Amino acid sequence: MSASASLASSVASPSGTPATPPQRPTARRARRARSSARRVLPGFGLTLGYTVFYLSLIVLIPLSALLFKTFTLTWPEFWEAVTAPRVMASYRLTFGASFLAALTNVVFGLLVAWVLVRYQFPGKKVVDALVDLPFALPTAVAGIALTAVLAGNGWIGQYLEPLGIQIAFTPAGVVVALIFIGLPFVVRTVQPVLEDAEKELEEAAMCLGATRWQTFTRVIFPTIAPALLTGFAMAFARGMGEYGSVIFIAGNMPMISEITPLIIIGKLEQYDYAGATAVATVMLGISFLLLLVINGLQTWQRKRSGALS
Amino acid sequence: MNARIRLPQRTESPWVRRALIGAALAFMLLFLVLPLAAVFTEALRKGWAAYWEALKEPDAWSAIRLTLITAAIAVPLNLVFGIAAAWAVAKYEFRGKSFLTTLIDLPFSVSPVVAGLVYVLVFGAQGWLGPWLAEHDIKIVFAVPGIILATLFVTFPFIARELIPLMQAQGNEEEQAAQVLGASGWQTFWYVTLPNIKWGLIYGVILCNARAMGEFGAVSVVSGHIRGQTNTMPLHVEILYNEYQSVAAFAVASLLALLAIVTLVVKSAVEWRHEREMKALAELPPEPTHAAGAPGGLSASALASATTWPSSPRPPQMSPTPHGALS
Numbered sequence: 001m002s003a004s005a006s007l008a009s010s011v012a013s014p015s016g017t018p019a020t021p022p023q024r025p026t027a028r029r030a031r032r033a034r035s036s037a038r039r040v041l042p043g044f045g046l047t048l049g050y051t052v053f054y055l056s057l058i059v060l061i062p063l064s065a066l067l068f069k070t071f072t073l074t075w076p077e078f079w080e081a082v083t084a085p086r087v088m089a090s091y092r093l094t095f096g097a098s099f100l101a102a103l104t105n106v107v108f109g110l111l112v113a114w115v116l117v118r119y120q121f122p123g124k125k126v127v128d129a130l131v132d133l134p135f136a137l138p139t140a141v142a143g144i145a146l147t148a149v150l151a152g153n154g155w156i157g158q159y160l161e162p163l164g165i166q167i168a169f170t171p172a173g174v175v176v177a178l179i180f181i182g183l184p185f186v187v188r189t190v191q192p193v194l195e196d197a198e199k200e201l202e203e204a205a206m207c208l209g210a211t212r213w214q215t216f217t218r219v220i221f222p223t224i225a226p227a228l229l230t231g232f233a234m235a236f237a238r239g240m241g242e243y244g245s246v247i248f249i250a251g252n253m254p255m256i257s258e259i260t261p262l263i264i265i266g267k268l269e270q271y272d273y274a275g276a277t278a279v280a281t282v283m284l285g286i287s288f289l290l291l292l293v294i295n296g297l298q299t300w301q302r303k304r305s306g307a308l309s
Numbered sequence: 310m311n312a313r314i315r316l317p318q319r320t321e322s323p324w325v326r327r328a329l330i331g332a333a334l335a336f337m338l339l340f341l342v343l344p345l346a347a348v349f350t351e352a353l354r355k356g357w358a359a360y361w362e363a364l365k366e367p368d369a370w371s372a373i374r375l376t377l378i379t380a381a382i383a384v385p386l387n388l389v390f391g392i393a394a395a396w397a398v399a400k401y402e403f404r405g406k407s408f409l410t411t412l413i414d415l416p417f418s419v420s421p422v423v424a425g426l427v428y429v430l431v432f433g434a435q436g437w438l439g440p441w442l443a444e445h446d447i448k449i450v451f452a453v454p455g456i457i458l459a460t461l462f463v464t465f466p467f468i469a470r471e472l473i474p475l476m477q478a479q480g481n482e483e484e485q486a487a488q489v490l491g492a493s494g495w496q497t498f499w500y501v502t503l504p505n506i507k508w509g510l511i512y513g514v515i516l517c518n519a520r521a522m523g524e525f526g527a528v529s530v531v532s533g534h535i536r537g538q539t540n541t542m543p544l545h546v547e548i549l550y551n552e553y554q555s556v557a558a559f560a561v562a563s564l565l566a567l568l569a570i571v572t573l574v575v576k577s578a579v580e581w582r583h584e585r586e587m588k589a590l591a592e593l594p595p596e597p598t599h600a601a602g603a604p605g606g607l608s609a610s611a612l613a614s615a616t617t618w619p620s621s622p623r624p625p626q627m628s629p630t631p632h633g634a635l636s
Contacts, residue, residue, distance in 0.1 A: 065430040133569060
């Protein structure tokens, strides 16, 4: 019933006569009355039912198992598990490395998106396709490949070692792996916004005597800032949970280069299910929070671009 | 200075442009191209013979087979879900819709390790169903079903995420037209909806497949790492790498890297194809397209808007969702 009403609303609303003011209940009733005479798309019950069923089976019920397991712990047990010094060190590393990597990706992701949208150069389509490599390349492969490049005898590592810079098997390696993983999030969020940005605004700024840099900071940047922030949050969220690419390059020394997901794996291997669950619950809480932030940012971005055009 | 009036810059000066392009390409080279090239170089470090030797190994074969089986089960299941979810979300309005889409996105933001852990908590020896499963001698965790479940979880949103915005942007008009003309639900889906979403569908399927074959964290938690039995390709890479069998590890990794390259090629091809179709549609004059357009969908839409909404002054081509759907 609600399906038919809403369905009708989606098609009928643009043609709504100007005589009827947008009072929602009345309008809805009117649409419902009109729609009952009309055939609507079948399959609402089937598809929504299957969606909810499958979602519950694969995602919601297993995730709730995590919460139930956590509730079997007493508060002191939980608190001790999630604030042990080794775990705290892993939060600091995971947070810090994700933050630095996401920040780097904002700068270089914007650069790559800018170059791809605004300039022409040979091989542009290949570069554009290559941006998605971190989505397509299995994380374990990315991990061993980055390690091979950055190790003391690697293509880049051999030049850094004489300078006393070591990246592989240090926290810096974690940052590099997370930069690799997060790059497409920023590029693919900023790119469409940059493509849609109105050239007229830039031309207006130019006519009013703005330099190119002023145009960028005052006109272009505010337009793409929400997208940039969304990309940052997505790259950050992905970095927080990343496991495969990091463990090969991190060296995994407790207190120094051990990420939080690895703490969970370590506890599982010692059959400390309660401890693993407690730390996992903290991580799940952070993911939820980031998901809400990203959703909020996307809504903001949509409103912003809607208001501009 | 000279007498010529200096025009304000429309774009960056050529050298700034070149510097920016150079910096972007250098970054891409350093972070994306070099690691990709390193995979193949390391794999072929001891020549082709050693490479083939590493791939011919029975454990490598069983890892490849398990990876293919996992993807062959996980991708179709998530495909069916993706289509059902996109149909429900895009074609109807209902309460809690945005909450539902947030939940569909949830597996994207859950760490793969946590995804693996939740299945251990449900099906493991100490888990909810553990005792019952042990009684009936069913193994899920540390066996193949667990690997498939974990893969289902991490690849859950891929196809739905691709289809929802696409179907929202396309609206309901064509499907309703088909209904009015007497098509059944399945016929409507098969002849009207599917041709419209096929590129998005292919796109979602290949991304889902790449992730299903390459998933490491979640699968690593539930696999139990039994060689030749519960090792997928990424897990096999890890074992070989940790045993310092560098060439063998990179040889198996090179297959996964090839998969990634194929994925990117197909993805780009789909994008270009789609762009060209869109451009061709835009270039055609608006009215005759309905008659000339090959599938019945387009002509049906014109007919339907004439028959079902006689009071509507709206031209038939107008898209019902002008904004926001394609974010």
